[in-house]
Amino acid sequence: SQKIEQNSEALNIQEGKTATLTCNYTNYSPAYLQWYRQDPGRGPVFLLLIRENEKEKRKERLKVTFDTTLKQSLFHITASQPADSATYLCALDISGYSTLTFGKGTMLLVSP
C-alpha cells in the first residue's frame, strides 16, 4: 500500500538554526510533491510545490529538495524563528487525479 512517512517525533531547535524535516514515500512515483504548514485548529497553508524534474526549490527562508531515486523530500527552514513553530505536512498526488494524500506531519518547535 502507499505510504508517506514524516518524522513522527516533534523537532525542537533553537532560534536561528536550520530546521530539516523529512518526507519519505513508497510504492509510487509522484509527478510532484507539496509542503503545507498547519497551525493548531487551522487549515493547512500551502508553502511550496516541487516537481519530479526539479531537484530543489527555494522561497525566502524555505528550501525543498526532491530525490525521486531515494523517494524522499527534505524541507529546510533557515534562520528559524519562534513564529515558524507549527506542524508541517507533505502531500503527494498518489491517485493521479490531483487528489492529495498527506503525511501525518512533523511538529516543529523553535525556542527563543
Next chain:
Amino acid sequence: GAVVSQHPSRVICKSGTSVKIECRSLDFQATTMFWYRQFPKQSLMLMATSNEGSKATYEQGVEKDKFLINHASLTLSTLTVTSAHPEDSSFYICSARDNRGNQPQHFGDGTRLSIL
C-alpha cells in the same frame, strides 16, 4: 492570495442533529473541491471529491448517505453530516482547486464538530 472560507468554525450539538458545513472560494472559481477529516495528531484523510454540477466521488469507507455533499455553484460546496453521532466528532476541512490550473489546493480553516 487565494482565499477559501469555511463556515461555521465550530459546532456543538446533540446526537441525532444534522449539521451543514459550507466551503466557499472567495476570489476564484472551483469546479472541484475536496472534503477532509482530521483526528488529533493524525493526517488529513480525504473523504470525498466534490464536483460542481455532478455527484461527489467518495473515498472507500465513507458513507455517502451519511455525508451529503452538494456543489451547486463554482464557488460553493456544502457537506451535511446527517444524524450526527459522537463518533462523527472531528475536524472537517475543505479545500478548493482553482480552475485556472497549475495551482495548489487552497484550504479553509476547518470546522470543529463536537457531538454530545
